Amino acid sequence: MSGDGATEGLTRRTQNSSRELLAKAFFFGCAALSVATTLSIIGLLVYEAAKFFTISAPLLGIEGPTATLTEFFTGSEWGLQGPNLGVMPLVAVTLMVTIGSGLIAIPLGVATALYLSEYASERARSYLKPALEILAGVPSIIYGIFAVAYITPVLDAFFGVDGLFNVASACIVVGIMILPMVASVSEDAMQAVPDDLRQAGYGMGATKYDVSTGVVVPAAASGIFSSFILALSRAIGETMAVTLAGGSLAREFDPTSIASYLSLFDPDSYLEPGMTMTAAMIQLLTGDVTGGGLAYRSLFAVGLVLFVITLAMNVLSDLIARHYQEDYQ
Amino acid sequence: MSNADQRTDVSEGSSGDEYAVSVPEGRGRDRDADGEASTIIESRDLSVWYNDNQALRSVSMEIPEKRVTAMVGPSGCGKSTYLRSINRMNDLIDAARVEGEMLFNGKNVYDDDVDPVALRRRIGMVFQQPNPFPKSIYDNVAYGLRLQDRTENLDEKVEQALRKAALWDEVKDQLDQSGLDLSGGQQQRLCIARAIAVDPEVVLMDEPASALDPVATSKIEDLIDEMAEEYTVVIVTHNMQQAARISDKTAVFLTGGELVEFDDTEKIFENPENERVEDYITGKFG
Numbered sequence: 001m002s003g004d005g006a007t008e009g010l011t012r013r014t015q016n017s018s019r020e021l022l023a024k025a026f027f028f029g030c031a032a033l034s035v036a037t038t039l040s041i042i043g044l045l046v047y048e049a050a051k052f053f054t055i056s057a058p059l060l061g062i063e064g065p066t067a068t069l070t071e072f073f074t075g076s077e078w079g080l081q082g083p084n085l086g087v088m089p090l091v092a093v094t095l096m097v098t099i100g101s102g103l104i105a106i107p108l109g110v111a112t113a114l115y116l117s118e119y120a121s122e123r124a125r126s127y128l129k130p131a132l133e134i135l136a137g138v139p140s141i142i143y144g145i146f147a148v149a150y151i152t153p154v155l156d157a158f159f160g161v162d163g164l165f166n167v168a169s170a171c172i173v174v175g176i177m178i179l180p181m182v183a184s185v186s187e188d189a190m191q192a193v194p195d196d197l198r199q200a201g202y203g204m205g206a207t208k209y210d211v212s213t214g215v216v217v218p219a220a221a222s223g224i225f226s227s228f229i230l231a232l233s234r235a236i237g238e239t240m241a242v243t244l245a246g247g248s249l250a251r252e253f254d255p256t257s258i259a260s261y262l263s264l265f266d267p268d269s270y271l272e273p274g275m276t277m278t279a280a281m282i283q284l285l286t287g288d289v290t291g292g293g294l295a296y297r298s299l300f301a302v303g304l305v306l307f308v309i310t311l312a313m314n315v316l317s318d319l320i321a322r323h324y325q326e327d328y329q
Numbered sequence: 330m331s332n333a334d335q336r337t338d339v340s341e342g343s344s345g346d347e348y349a350v351s352v353p354e355g356r357g358r359d360r361d362a363d364g365e366a367s368t369i370i371e372s373r374d375l376s377v378w379y380n381d382n383q384a385l386r387s388v389s390m391e392i393p394e395k396r397v398t399a400m401v402g403p404s405g406c407g408k409s410t411y412l413r414s415i416n417r418m419n420d421l422i423d424a425a426r427v428e429g430e431m432l433f434n435g436k437n438v439y440d441d442d443v444d445p446v447a448l449r450r451r452i453g454m455v456f457q458q459p460n461p462f463p464k465s466i467y468d469n470v471a472y473g474l475r476l477q478d479r480t481e482n483l484d485e486k487v488e489q490a491l492r493k494a495a496l497w498d499e500v501k502d503q504l505d506q507s508g509l510d511l512s513g514g515q516q517q518r519l520c521i522a523r524a525i526a527v528d529p530e531v532v533l534m535d536e537p538a539s540a541l542d543p544v545a546t547s548k549i550e551d552l553i554d555e556m557a558e559e560y561t562v563v564i565v566t567h568n569m570q571q572a573a574r575i576s577d578k579t580a581v582f583l584t585g586g587e588l589v590e591f592d593d594t595e596k597i598f599e600n601p602e603n604e605r606v607e608d609y610i611t612g613k614f615g
Contacts, residue, residue, distance in 0.1 A: 196460035202421060204473040204523065205450030214472075219463050 045307060048300035065294045072301065076254035078280060085298060087305055089253035093167060093274035094306075096264055097242055100171025101178055101235045106228055108175075109182025110217075113224075116183070117190035118212045136180035144244030147173035151245070155271070165247025165273040173241050178231035185230060189223020190216050222324030229317035233310045239278035247273035248283050277306045366393035369531065369561050370415055375429035377410050377419065377586070384410040385586040387429065392578070394530075397553060397562045399572035399594065402582035403609070408565045410586070412533050415563065416452040417445040433531075450477060453524035457536040459516035461508030461523070466491075466500050469508045469519055473527035486526060494522035495552055514545025521552060525560065532556060534564040538571065550575050569610055573598050581606045 014020065050056040054066040067085045075086020112132070116125055151169045155161050161168075193216050201211035217224065251274045254260045263269045275283070284299045370392040377385040385407045392398045400408040410419065417438060419425040430437045438448055450473070461469050470487045474480060487504075491497040496518040500511070508519050517537060524532055534553070538546040553575050556562050566572050572579050573594060580591040583605055590597060590606045601607045 194460070196456065196458055197462060199418070199421070199456060200460040200462065200520070200523075201472075203416070203418065203449060203454035203456070204476060204527070205446050205448075206476055207446050210476055215462060 042307070045300055045304050048297060049304040052294070052297035052301040067294070067298070067301075074255050076256075076260075077252055078250040078275070085294075086253075086255070087277070087302055088255040089251045090275060090277040090280050090302065091305065091309075092253040092260070092264060093246065093251055094236055094276040094278070094309075096167050096270065096274065097170050097174055097238070097246065097276055098232050098235045099264065100168065100270060101174035102228070102232055104172060104175025105179040105182050105231055105235075109179045109227065109231070110186055110224060112179070112183040113186035113190055113227075114212050114217070117187045118208065118216060132180045132183055135176070136184070138177075140177065140238065140240040141244070143173045143177055144241040147241060147245035159271055161271045163247075163273065165245065165249070166271050167246050167274040168270040170242045170246035170274075170276075171270065173245050174235045174238050177238065177241060178234050181231040181234060182227045185227030186220070186224045189220035189227070192223065193219040222321045225320045225324065226317050229313050229320070233313045233317075236310055236313070237278065237306065239282060242276050243279040243282050246276060246279060248275050248279055249273045250275045250280065277302050281306075366396055368392065369394035369434060370563070371430075371432040372411070372414075373430040373432065375411070375414060375427070375431055377407070377414055377428075378426045379422065380424045383586055385414070388586075388588045390580060390588060390591050392561065392563060394561050395557055395559070396577040397557045397564060397575055398578040398580065399576035400563070400565045400580045400582060401567065401569060401572045403584060404567070406582035406584055407586035408580075408582045409535055411580075411582070411588075412535055412563060412565050415531070415533055416449045416454060417443075418449075418454065420445055450527060451529050452531040452533060453527065453529035455517070455520050455524050455532065455534040455537045458540055459513055459520055461511070461516050461519050463507065463509055465505045466508050466511070466519060467504040470522050470526050472523060477527060479527070490522040490526035491519075493525055493556075494518045495548065495555075496522055512545070514541050514548060517541060517545070517549060518552065521549075521556075525556070529560065531561040531563065534562065536565050536567065539567065546571075569598075569612075581609065583609065 047060070051060055051062045052067055053072070054068045057063075057066045071085055072087050074088070075084060076089065077084035077086055078089045079085075112128075116128060120128060147169045148164055151172050152161065152164060152166060155166065155168055155172075159168075197215050197219055198211050201215040206214065251272075253263075281299055281302055284295055284302075287295075368391040372388050372390050374387045374389055375385055376383060376387050388407075388411060400411060402408045413419045414427060414431055415433070415438070419427065427439055431439060433448070433452065436443070438445075453473075462472060464472070467487055470490050471480075471483055474483060474486055479486075488497060488501075491500065496515060499515060500506075500519075503510075508516060511519060517540075521532075521537075537553075538549045541549065550571065553562055553564065557577075564572075564576065576594045578591065579594040579597040581589050581597065581601075581603075583589045590601055590603045592602075597606065598610060601610065
């Protein structure tokens, strides 16, 4: 047999054809673009924030007013004009909104997910799932208006609040906003629990409730925890609704006193207005801030704190997911 | 049996008195002895449909107590369906529909007043794929006892179940480790321990060794042999040799959900009445 005929066509190297190379380059470019954009944003955020601090500003050749790290992280007041540049009062209100919305969204979201995954008939699911998705798709400005126009009056009727703005209203509305995320991510995790485990439970004479809470929830724990973190990250970053509902009045918060931390868990403190980090940034941007001034630079410093917190949440979520992954298969 | 009083009554309401729950004295006979054991499970003209597909055709069969009864047959012959209709696991499938009777201790388990949850507490089940819960070994075995609030002397009961499942010596020092860390064969024995920890009367096994290697399989087979001292075992298998080795009675299902022959295992394998059964057993089809 002649070798020519037998090997003909086998040596063509398709992986180096121009179409393959072009496609690879294009897809790489797209992937690289998003990474580059993210890195540039982080870089700019850090660079601009550096101009704000006394310690780093000279390194960038910046003159004029700056703030020390101490006053930024231990200051008990936030104010646009002048020396009050403590970020903690803003962080504290953000934390309040996160706690409050989590208290609403986590139990309701997990219960919703359990119903959808374990109890609902196909028919009920086919109505409920899209309804949840619509809830997730409502623009946050609508939620904000809803909070001011409806939630606050109801709170006023029951507890008596002063004025239009209060943190409780922001907590409730953000809780409603992040509920679909908890429910849908948790439900995906529950659906991923192998049916074998449910069968094992039922085979032991477990009721539906026993199987749902004792078998499905523990087995889906990593996904359920991930949903909490994702949703809470969203609550931390939420802007429009909390600005409208919570108002733009910075609280006083002394980071060096234990009493102020306890106040985060005092229900009464939720009935007062409060400004989150995001709301403060909005205020800075919409006010007559001159570019390059101290207030302008503080915007980036607050933004950086916000970014670091949400980044930490994401890393935490990853760690938790991995930890439980090891335990549960 | 002294533990009869601990068991949850299968039926809800007063009609539970219609049939005897307690097991009469003197039944724990030696399984090698000659003579008939009494019937614990009996189906009468049992038919099961999945939507329009009939999976079982009018199956009537009496399963003896404290014996190993094997169900063999090709894929899709209805043997697993039959097994799952004993403890009403088919209830979990919306499309399933049952006609006829399945009597457990003389009571039709498909009667309206029977609670499938209570029924399954007395008829345990072991599945094809080992399916321990993602919990510790201890918690896996304790699961059913905790469900039933029978947590007195829990440690003791867990140990006993693990010993019966021939797993104690291998896991006694790692009871708090995840059940998923065990090998496949150990996981299946853990599932057996979990099933027998609650002291069921019957243990249903759905091809319990088909996912295991030969060594693990032979351990499970030895275990099944011992289990028949205390429990009624009904096992589905596609492995003829396994059925011949471990069972006292064999039921042969052939395609179409028909029970073709049911007799002593020896008789089925040595001198079956039905020609199709002989062909199937000798490997001419299936």
